Amino acid sequence: MDDKVKIGLIGLGRMGRIYVEALTFRIPRAELVAVADINGEAAKKIAASYRIKHWFDNYPDLLKIEGIRGVVIAASTSVHTEIIVGAAEAGKDIFCEKPVALTLKETDIALRAVKKRKVKFQAGFMRRFDRGYMVAKKKIEEGKIGKPVSFRSISRDPMCPRLDYARVSGGLIMDMAIHDFDLARWLMESEVKRVCAEGGRLVFDQLREADDIDNATINMLFSNGSLGNVEVSRNALYGYDIRTEVLGSEGGIMIGYARHTPVVLLTKKGAAHDFVPYIMERFGEAYTNELKYFVDCIYKDQDPLVAGQDGRAALEIALAATQSYKEAKPVEIPLASQ
Amino acid sequence: MDDKVKIGLIGLGRMGRIYVEALTFRIPRAELVAVADINGEAAKKIAASYRIKHWFDNYPDLLKIEGIRGVVIAASTSVHTEIIVGAAEAGKDIFCEKPVALTLKETDIALRAVKKRKVKFQAGFMRRFDRGYMVAKKKIEEGKIGKPVSFRSISRDPMCPRLDYARVSGGLIMDMAIHDFDLARWLMESEVKRVCAEGGRLVFDQLREADDIDNATINMLFSNGSLGNVEVSRNALYGYDIRTEVLGSEGGIMIGYARHTPVVLLTKKGAAHDFVPYIMERFGEAYTNELKYFVDCIYKDQDPLVAGQDGRAALEIALAATQSYKEAKPVEIPLASQ
């Protein structure tokens, strides 16, 4: 366990703190040596708690630290591009939380910097590192379901997001369905060429202030003629409901947990069990796995498989789907201009 | 069990024979007194087997039988309209297999005759009589999931239809999704105002000859703003897969059987169970229930709840969805003209 890979982390919001935990306790090969957040006090406090050597109230200082090989970016999406460019120029390998950016233009600026400096780049699509999705991918590759012809995915959150978050998230489709779009490309092994979406603000009136919606259903046509649909919702009050299935010419495969604990209560009212409450109960392990993979890629000097191009492609589908919802008509990909 | 309701049945294809069984053995209140089929020999043979008094090689003769109160129409869709008109004019109450017709024009002719002669009319949407769907409807009505905001339904057949059937079926969406469209209107308690479909011939090349497809995904926007999606497929080689779910403002409900027998086999290869093989294993009871309900409506002189208008509305959605797939754009309902 020598030769630890030194990592710096930028952004100490909810996801940032989760990554701090993972890097500190669950990835032996990693050594988290520095954290930065615009809230310097928070950075200081976390550095103390987790015995992290350096803390900063700005990211450029973190990038100057000797020996840091990889940077984990968990800051606001709005500053992803500049941090990616800065990290690339500093020669650091980069892991960036999804989405890379909210526009293709910014994404392209970021990815050009990555390419130019030949640093590694991994997009934060943690579902690809979930045991369930990994097994499904393997079965599909083994030909167990024949040729994949139809993709369906549901992502349902158990609550309305805070308005300040909703305002900068890019909207429901960008915030939630982008994961499903990444799964779609990965599991169907084809690009999406057309989307058509319907959406609505049906439960949470407060989202009007953020000009956001709470439900959407998006049809997809893939380049190879295959079909798909993604449903996203904020109002699954029963829990965090993430399910995907792929139908093929010879069979199908379904991925999804319904239960949290393996307990069934039987009473006069019937049978009852609990449901996955929220994201960490479902994808906690996947979040650790994706960072572990990033650290291993640095250690072994390999290019991560979930690359910048994957981040860009899912973003483009999300942008197209959002536009389709707003204009109530199908939208072709690639998008004409941005 | 006196006062049996005398019934005549027209059309002795696959569904017709199923209805003969149900009427003879499982609906005590019914007495099947006559059957008709253009294949007179088949009618004769079935009449002998089931001890049915009369058989005919044409339906008008059947309609003349004294005492017949209700007519069950299981003939080809292409002749539904003329039989409905004839039966209505003969004063018979009518149960008609779905779809009522393949065009709105014919449907309107049929429904006008029904209205004019004030006979009862029930459309053959058997899923409404399935235990699972009935329970779900009740839960929704009781407010258990709050306001329904999102509908999803999958209908997957385990095989490609015969070409001669595919040619007259109205196509994949008309043949299969019409059931889901009826469920959508019933469970969401709102009309569909816009659909947008994608489809493709992805597995069964032979359907090219019938100009038909084997997979489709259809988005729906309801009048009240709610959303929906229906997926239909012919290539669920693993079994007959019918699942529906409704997400509401306070919860959700899912309807669907995966298993045929309650047996799990555990071996080194993992856990395995069988799947519902086909339609009668899934909806056999519902088919009996819907006819029982029809006979009860005659006996009690009540109007059936699954009325002609329901048949027409589901047809219109299916027509709009088919058009949407062909034109690759959203289609508004009501349809401009037919």
Place this chain on the structure above:
Amino acid sequence: MDDKVKIGLIGLGRMGRIYVEALTFRIPRAELVAVADINGEAAKKIAASYRIKHWFDNYPDLLKIEGIRGVVIAASTSVHTEIIVGAAEAGKDIFCEKPVALTLKETDIALRAVKKRKVKFQAGFMRRFDRGYMVAKKKIEEGKIGKPVSFRSISRDPMCPRLDYARVSGGLIMDMAIHDFDLARWLMESEVKRVCAEGGRLVFDQLREADDIDNATINMLFSNGSLGNVEVSRNALYGYDIRTEVLGSEGGIMIGYARHTPVVLLTKKGAAHDFVPYIMERFGEAYTNELKYFVDCIYKDQDPLVAGQDGRAALEIALAATQSYKEAKPVEIPLASQ
């Protein structure tokens, strides 16, 4: 459907009425021509309702009816023996509800009469005619689990029996576990050679008056060294819970329904579904199947596979288990004397 098999039915209690329904409506080959019950009025009424030709207030008169080939005995267990002897002497084939009798002595009298007159005899173990158990038996016979080495079965009723029933039932183990003992012999293909039971009156104090208990657990040792356990309970207030599993040298198999309808309700309280409420929802089809099989055996002149010896063997295990509970020690089979 000519050559119907004429059947007479004796005993019109709860099970008798279920058999009337099955014979009248669901077994085309059968013709129920006569019913008898000590309550003659009940017999008359049912005969009228179901258009059954003959009714009697005593069984000997029924046995005199010309043309009756098979007799279904659903009378009180206490009179099974004399009816079986009478029916055998009248040359009728016999289907007898479980248990054949409450003692081995009476059982042997009945079976001797059957043997002497060479009539067919089928014991009413309907579980063998359940789709789930039939599939499991087939898988075991195909060697899918290797050599069966361990049997487990649970039979739980959702309520306390009426005291008048409990008093004549032979007690909890005799009334409920006898089905599991039959399954054990059938699925394990070995005889039970020793049982050891624990029991108690833990929930329903009122059973003290019937000197009965409400819970028991019975260990079994089979002749071939295999092991087994049966649990029976009256207090599964959540529903009718029947589950069996067999572990083999190469795998295992589990049989059991938990759900009644295929509906899952998802709310803030978690996920909920209903449970099989009671026996007819679970074994209604099996009850029809076993009578259909009996009628077919008569029609095809075959000996039923669920024979008198099977009824006797399950009874002996139940007697041994009851004795074991009372004496708090293992009891060997065959029983020394009765």
Place this chain on the structure above:
Amino acid sequence: MDDKVKIGLIGLGRMGRIYVEALTFRIPRAELVAVADINGEAAKKIAASYRIKHWFDNYPDLLKIEGIRGVVIAASTSVHTEIIVGAAEAGKDIFCEKPVALTLKETDIALRAVKKRKVKFQAGFMRRFDRGYMVAKKKIEEGKIGKPVSFRSISRDPMCPRLDYARVSGGLIMDMAIHDFDLARWLMESEVKRVCAEGGRLVFDQLREADDIDNATINMLFSNGSLGNVEVSRNALYGYDIRTEVLGSEGGIMIGYARHTPVVLLTKKGAAHDFVPYIMERFGEAYTNELKYFVDCIYKDQDPLVAGQDGRAALEIALAATQSYKEAKPVEIPLASQ
């Protein structure tokens, strides 16, 4: 995260290494400062890999290390007693893998030393720290199932143990069912007063050399009259199958995972999913939780709830059940003498 609790670990076999991982990476409050194993080279190597300060080829030296507050004992069961006595005399708090010892006599010696020196003692029943079992315990305490009246538990291993392990394990019942006996006491809140077991060597002939069996079923009678049964088996070739259920006067509760990944594969052969492969996939989290709890008890100076008496009680049931199997008769608890 200051004030880390310094821990020493004795025994670096399979379980020992699992505890090393947990103490190093998953329990922030713990600091593993020393390891000991009779194989000094193994201890040295592990110490190097995990950056553990001290390593020894004997446990007394480890006990001399300043600052060690807790000792985790994962050595062979045969030396548990002497290590416990030594650790207690050195004033260390003790976590001991199950079973504490193979005889009540040794157990009593160990527990007396613990009591005398007033050190903390926790027995390694990790199932009590599994999320599923914890939820079930809570539901039972909340009265959700009324009064518990019947306990059932299955523990099935997917393979035959090595003979050298089988020889010193105390036999199948001691090795496996001891966990179920602990669950029984904990969930039923009553002591076991009588057991009656059947067992056999039915699949793995090689166990004859270790004088061990591979299957057993054990009935239990509790002090309060409740009933129970435990089945243990070595030949669940399909996976690691651990299931428990408690039936109460008002309902029931079932605990058990069948699936490993949340993936269902659907093909012409039916539906298939994988099964929990082995112990760490099932109880990995529970093993971490129990050590975390032990470390917290030291930190907060609290007595662990899973105490020495619990280890002794489960041992006594296992001894009684083993004796019952051998003598083929019920055995009362407390055991007369050892």
